[in-house]
Amino acid sequence: MDFLKSAMASAIAQGPPFPYTFGDKVDVDASIWTLYNGTRRADGSNCSIFSFDVTANKARLPLAKNALKKLRTMRHPGVIRVLDTVETDTYIYIATERVVPLRWHVKRKSLSPETIKWGLYSIARTVKFINDEGSSIHGSLCVASIYTSEGGEWKLGGFEILSNVKDDEAVIYRYGSLVPDSARYTPPELARSGWDAIKKAPHSAVDAYNFGTTIFEVFNGDFMGADQTGQTKGIPPTMHAGYKRLVNANPKARITVGTFLEQGRRSGGFFDSSLIKLTEGIDNLGVKSESEREEFLEDLDQLSDDFPEDFFKMKVLPELLKSVEFGGGGPKAFGVVMKISTKLSSEDFEARVQPVVVRLFGNPDRAIRVCLLDNLPVMIDRLPQKVVNDKIFPNMVSGFTDVAPVVREQTLKSVLVIISKLSDRTINGELLRYLAKTANDEQPGIRTNTTICLGKIAKNLGTSSRAKVLIAAFTRSLRDPFMHARNAALMALAATCEYFSEEECAARILPVICPSLIDKEKLVRDQANKAMEIYLQRIRKAAADMPDTVQPPPQTTEGAGPRMSTPQPSEASSWAGWAISSFTNKLSAASGEMQTTNTPTPSSARAVSPSPGLDPSRRVTSTTSSASALHRQAVKSPSPAPPLSRNSTGSAAEAYFQDPDPAEDEGDAWGDMGDMDDDGNAFFDAPSEAAARPSKKVVEAAASPTSFDDGSEPDFAGWLAAQAQKKSGPGGGKPLPKGLTKSSTANGKGSTTTTAKKPLVTRSASKPVVAKKIDTKPKETDDDDGWGDGW
Template identity: 70%
Template sequence: MDFLKSAVASAMAAKGPPFPYNFGDKVDLDPSIWTLYNGTRREDGSDCSIFSFEIAANRSALLLARNALKKLRTLRHPGVIKVLDTVESETYIYIATERLVPLRWHVKRKSLSPETAKWGLYSIARTVKFINDEASSVHGNLKVASVYTTESGEWKLGGFEVLSNVKDDEAVIYTYGSLVPDSGRYTPPELAKSGWDAIKRSPHSAVDAYDFGALIFEIFNGSFSSDQAGQTKNIPPSLHPSYKRLANPNPKARLTVAHFLEQGRRNGSFFDTPLIKLTEGVENLGVKTEEEREAFLDDLDQLTDDFPEDFFKMKVLPELLKSVEFGGGGPKAFGLVMKIATKLSNEDFDAKVLPVLLRLFGNPDRAIRVCLLDNLPLMIDRLSQKTVNDKIFPQIVTGFTDVAPVVREQTLKSVLTIITKLSDRTINGELLKYLAKTANDEQPGIRTNTTICLGKIAKYLGTSSRSKVLIAAFSRSLRDPFIHARNAALMALSVTSEHFSDEDCATRVLPAICPSLIDKEKLIRDQAVKTLDVYVQRIKKAVESMPETALPPESAISGNPRMGTPQAEAAAGWAGWAISSFTNKLSAAAGDITSSNGASSVPASSSAPPSRPSTAAPITSNSSASPLYRQAVKSPPPSAPLTRNPSTTGELFFPEDGNNDDGADFDAWGDMGDMDDDDPSTSNKMTASISSNQSNDNPFAEPSSSKKKSAVTTTASSKPFDDGSEPDFAGWLAQQAEKKKGGVLGGSKALPKGLGKTTTVTTAKKTTVPVKSKPVVVKKKIDTKPKDDDGDDGWGGW
């Protein structure tokens, strides 16, 4: 084959005029005077077919070849093979045409559906009618071998070797008709008896009418012989009456092809099919009236999948695209475009459909935009990520702010389709901004769909902001007055639980769900129970892996180290002083306490009750609280949550900048309300207490004032603990006990005020216990309620 190609090319270059086409593979044909090759045009590489006739190898048929060349050049009809170029020399004849495939291939493979066969026969009948009537000619070689299909699937007529005008007495058909290869099988009975001159004595269309009947039988059965003329095997019943008249032995009684075509086009007849109507109307789609266009598109939409795909791709699709973009075809035409586009290869889609799609997304017509978004799932797999992210998405987002709710809603739904084609930066940046707007949309359906959308795209969100965005959005939806919006939020929380940390589940999600348990709608209450159960099970599973306690082992606490000494701090941290100094809750106390050097560390005015800020929430008072405690219970600014300093054991501080890392500012999603842990309106009031089981944390109260205050920081120090007001009475008592043992008790130093010989301590049971110089620890519940009387009870008053 390569040798033949090179030989042909050498012959062209050496002996003939230039031929701007390259020869490709040889195509198998029925017996013919021509050799058919696939070819390409050198200028643009487009496909073509080349009919080659070598004069030296088949000189006896040279007249037939030249007749075919002449007729193809001069005969112009949509049903005739389209000629691109021809060349004739002393050694060869080349005819370049549109790319063709022999109809014989489809007949052998039986790949023609009945509707496609009818459509093809209709096209050939129109062409034969034109040859017989308008051209006053006889084809004389009508058979399957003379018919070809184009890239669009259309049937084209060739085989013009003996095509002759009946007005020409010296026409080729009279003399050389019998030289056509395999002509004996298709010769009409009158010509078989009397020769080809009999054409002059009968209607000139009779020969082509008989051959057309043979063509019908051959298409539906695969082959034809003269004794099968008129048989109806495998031929559709609707064709039987007219087909039999085509095969009539009497040429004068024979039905002409023109009459056959007319009968077939009658209403309800065999040529009255949607596919045939389509072929007649598609080329004039742009000039049809609106009513005609609507009727045409309705017929086109009813077509089934057994119609020729190539025709839709090459002929119908371009016309529909023109109609959508320029001719007013509208959404219906575009729906048909996408129906056809699903059968295109990726290369054809990129070449024929994609450029128009990109232009249509920029079209301001809302009907076109909605139609594009509706059909986006059909095309998304054909679109590259770069195309969607850089060219289509910037056009789509304009729909989020459109004044028409239907456009906003369809734009929102399209997010689920294109999310896999968007970059992380686009998703977590621009897309979330638009979703935040639709979450506040005036249409409840759009708000609901936004919640559903966020639940479905949760896995595509960035891990750094995903939980914050979802909790903020779903918490807002849980308070939505629209019942389906609340239900969607609960369902979304159920399916996105894996994206939240255990702490978020317990402190942020569950408190947000709980109000829904008593929702006025049963649908919400039932769904809230299901969602709550998901998170409760999640927390239970997380708790199973947690240790029983975070306290240090008891063995780590040795003895009762003196409060505030560096040795105690090194041995047991901040826990030692609490355990050694207070075995029960702090009892009510009053009065001044003298330090070891005899100077009072409590200001003279400390006995007066301090004034409370009018804006502060009430807190539980304790008459024995130290200034350190009073400092700790001061309300920190609401925006500064209590935080542990990891570098110092037991250190608590309020960040001065007021930032809350766990509640980043998502203003677009709205105020999360009671979801914020540091919201003073929803926080639980906490009462500071100190017990023997207390760990190393300083007591603190929940913020009770909304006014911003300066940061309060208590920091561990290597110096002994001294709050600057109350004495180290536990250490002092221990020292006095040692002196008593050594006989030194009672010296010149006076006891601190309130540690006299006898002090009364009121217990919960109103019992009076005499207290000597050695303190007595009563292991009963201490009544910390301040006394009503204003008298001095020996401890002084705060």
């Protein structure tokens, strides 16, 4: 083989220039030609080279020269296309389009019945052209003289004895018997009388008989001789009648190939197929009217998978792409392109379809854009990431802001298809900005789909901003008036639970899910319960791994400040009881004792006598006093105080209520919690009541006209006391609830003045406290027991 190639190379070097390179040798049937695969040096395109060695086969040189001449002059789509030829005294080279012998496909039985019909139809048209328009006879028609192109089309060759019937010295009469294997295919009349018998019968009779034997071969394999003539094994029933008339032993009774072609093209005939219609209409698709083009594309779209892939790739696909891009083929043509492209290899798709797809995304036609987006799942795996991210996506985003809702919605849905092909920068930058717009779209369906889209692409979002983006988007959708948008938000939250921290689940997500539990729509309520359960399980699992406390262990060193004790198991049932007990423990560690005695008064008011060491000049904290202030007051050594003057009542009250260490630890106040003791009183009621009567002098000062008053609200507690007295009269009545009874003192006139339990407020020392008269007469009311309604 290498020797043969080197010999050819040296022969070419000595002869005329031949700008083609020989490749592998192709096995063919018995032929005067040697077939090689070749390439064109200028552009590397594929070709085939038919080579004839003159020195090795001089007897058949006339056949080679006749084939060279006829191939140069015969121009027809069904004839092998010649690219270049070289003829010398030692060799003849014919460079043609890349072809493969049809015998290869017949031996492998790789041709479907529809493809065979389509091929026979093409050969029949070519033979008809030779017989009728060319007034010629092919003379050696058989499977060995037929080739298939790269596009799968059947091409006719074997022009060694092709002759014009008007030429009396035609090659066919003299050299017809020199064609290899001619004895197998020679018609009966020629086998009996020689090749001159052609002149006595219709000139088309030879080709008609040989076309019949070719039909037998392509359906059954090799035609071995006249014994098989007329057998219909393997041939479609619709062809039986025409086939038998083609191989009739009487040449004058045979029908022509043209007649056979017309019979097959009739409605319901064997050549009446959508594949054949396609081949006839594809060449002039660009010049068809709109209705003709629609009908053609409809037939094309209905084609089954039983069609020649090579033909669609090389012939149909380029024409359809041109029609989509320039000829008005529209979405229908592009749909057929996608159907064909599924059969293409990745290399063919990249070379033939990808450039057109990229250009089409820049087309402003909405119908084309929607068609591209609909077919994006079919081709996304074939498109490189760089092409999608740098070329397709920048053009695609214009659909997010298009005025047509269908374009916006299809663009949004396509995000799920291309997300794997986008860079992190594109996803977390430009894409999220456009999704923020569609999340506020006027169309509720687009808003809903945006939520679904975000939930499905959550794994592709950047970890630094993912939780923030998703929580903001989903919580907004939970307030959407569209029911399905709210439902989608809940489903998305349930699906993306893993992307949030436990703190975010508890503090930011569960609170916004709770209102959906009582949504007006049952669909939303059910989904809210499912989402709630998912997040609760997540939080419970996280809480189970947390320590019981993060507080440091209690200090046991004497002299250290008192600390809140750890609740005992028995105290766990009541948080209020735990708070009171811990506060009691804290006070028990203080020095000194606090004793409470009940001093009877005319109104049975409760009073607390001061401890022996307690200085009356110090203020006793009110209900709003802090625990730390009480502790400080309990443990601090009493200091001497100047005696109170009986005549300086206002200044004495000021001195009494003045805080010696004002507002030092107000930030530690727990009194604001409003805890209640066992009697229903405020948590710090007892200390404030103890401040009511520290001494006789103080009692007199409180009962005097200059007693302390905050000057704010009316004496509501006094009104309550009057109500209780009224009800306890002759008609009987209900006593006030425990804790609402107020202490009272008798004034000089024998009347009763009720002192309300008001928080004591420290006044400025420069401003005397002026008491004002308070009318304790109860207001008129229709409901004697209706005070609770006021709360």
